[in-house]
Amino acid sequence: MSIRVGIVGISGFGGGEALRLIANHPSFELVYAAGDSSAGSRLMDRFPGVPAKLTELVIQKWNPDSLPELDVLFASLPTGASADALARVSERVKIVDIGGDHRYADGWAYGLADIWPAQIERQNRVANPGCFPAASLTALAPLLANKLIQPGNIVIDAKTGISGAGRGGESKFGYAESNENLAPYGLLEHVHLPEIAKTIERLSGGSAAGLVLTAHLVPMTRGILATIYCRGHATTGQCVEAARDFYARRGFVRVVDAPPQTKWATGSNLAFVSYAADPKRNLVIAMGVVDNLGKGAAGHAVQNANLICGLPETTGLEGAPIWP
Ligand SMILES: NC(=O)C1=CN([C@@H]2O[C@H](COP(=O)(O)OP(=O)(O)OC[C@H]3O[C@@H](n4cnc5c(N)ncnc54)[C@H](OP(=O)(O)O)[C@@H]3O)[C@@H](O)[C@H]2O)C=CC1
Numbered sequence: 073m074s075i076r077v078g079i080v081g082i083s084g085f086g087g088g089e090a091l092r093l094i095a096n097h098p099s100f101e102l103v104y105a106a107g108d109s110s111a112g113s114r115l116m117d118r119f120p121g122v123p124a125k126l127t128e129l130v131i132q133k134w135n136p137d138s139l140p141e142l143d144v145l146f147a148s149l150p151t152g153a154s155a156d157a158l159a160r161v162s163e164r165v166k167i168v169d170i171g172g173d174h175r176y177a178d179g180w181a182y183g184l185a186d187i188w189p190a191q192i193e194r195q196n197r198v199a200n201p202g203c204f205p206a207a208s209l210t211a212l213a214p215l216l217a218n219k220l221i222q223p224g225n226i227v228i229d230a231k232t233g234i235s236g237a238g239r240g241g242e243s244k245f246g247y248a249e250s251n252e253n254l255a256p257y258g259l260l261e262h263v264h265l266p267e268i269a270k271t272i273e274r275l276s277g278g279s280a281a282g283l284v285l286t287a288h289l290v291p292m293t294r295g296i297l298a299t300i301y302c303r304g305h306a307t308t309g310q311c312v313e314a315a316r317d318f319y320a321r322r323g324f325v326r327v328v329d330a331p332p333q334t335k336w337a338t339g340s341n342l343a344f345v346s347y348a349a350d351p352k353r354n355l356v357i358a359m360g361v362v363d364n365l366g367k368g369a370a371g372h373a374v375q376n377a378n379l380i381c382g383l384p385e386t387t388g389l390e391g392a393p394i395w396p
């Protein structure tokens with residue numbers, strides 16, 4: 073039986089990746105595409121390589137009051153643009169919000185699917201985690217759950233590809249400004265800090281008051297590497313063993329011995345985590361890699377949609393990453 077799916081924000085980077093994944097999903101049928109300035113164009117005009125079955129689907133002007141019969145709606149709207157509109161969508165339609173409006177919001181499950189799948193299954197409103205939280209929390213969760221690090225003084229140094237800023241991002245992310253350039257941003261007050269802090273507290277039971285997140289923009293299209301400095305007396309072996317145990321039955325998280333690289337995850341819903349620790353220095357370094365559009369956005373969203381539809385969470389997500 074096919075599950076009728078819609079994507080609003082389909083012309084954007086997150087929506088476009090959701091389109092790619094849904095087009096190859098064995099149970100999802102894309103029946104509705106929506107946006108703002110792209111409304112009126114056929115998918116073929118926006119995505120010349122779209123599979124033949126979807127070429128003629130026309131992008132509709134987004135109107136949450138007049139949706140076709142849908143089972144699942146993926147919302148990939150700018151943060152701030154989805155809360156009011158999604159509140160008007162019928163409860164009969166399950167929603168996965170890829171944007172930031174509903175994380176830790178009342179009535180919405182927080183969709184950190186590799187860590188709390190049981191709390192997502194059969195829900196009908198799921199907020200996808202942000203891209204930096206997906207990379208960082210996946211690496212931190214086994215350490216926090218096993219009390220191998222202190223929760224109160226974690227420093228996240230994260231690098232992201234330019235697509236993290238979205239298609240509608242500011243013009244300062246053009247080729248000339250981004251190529252051969254490396255820039256920190258969001259110092260002291262990155263938008264993902266509250267979400268990461270809340271989750272650290274949920275995982276550890278302690279305060280995350282000293283949390284630091286510094287994001288850097290690097291000249292690559294996709295990928296996030298979070299290098300995370302923590303205080304704790306665990307050895308590298310203890311961290312790796314805790315993570316292997318924590319993720320033993322989770323298909324999308326690979327615990328690796330070597331420091332992970334962004335290309336390992338490109339085009340996939342995988343997360344790679346790794347650890348290096350020196351008990352003498354009271355130092356644990358956790359590393360997390362994701363594709364910002366995969367586990368950081370659309371891949372995670374499809375995983376969440378599988379969970380809320382009662383499908384195996386890996387459905388449609390088992391393809392290998394793109395390499396090189
Ligand atoms: N890029 C990434 O790596 C990640 C992004 N996210 C989040 O996902 C969301 C989407 O990001 P991203 O895809 O990068 O952004 P883009 O700028 O690439 O795309 C934004 C999309 O939203 C649509 N849109 C904007 N305003 C409206 C509106 N008023 N009504 C209907 N559609 C509208 C645009 O449609 P149109 O072109 O038709 O105007 C476009 O399709 C954001 O909340 C972002 O923070 C989360 C994790 C990672």
Ligand SMILES: CC(=O)N[C@@H](CCC(=O)OP(=O)(O)O)C(=O)O
Nearest residue numbers: 151171172202203232236237287
């Ligand atoms: C490169 C770049 O600018 N990345 C964005 C990603 C934020 C994002 O996607 O935020 P939400 O998912 O919470 O909306 C940033 O760091 O602000």
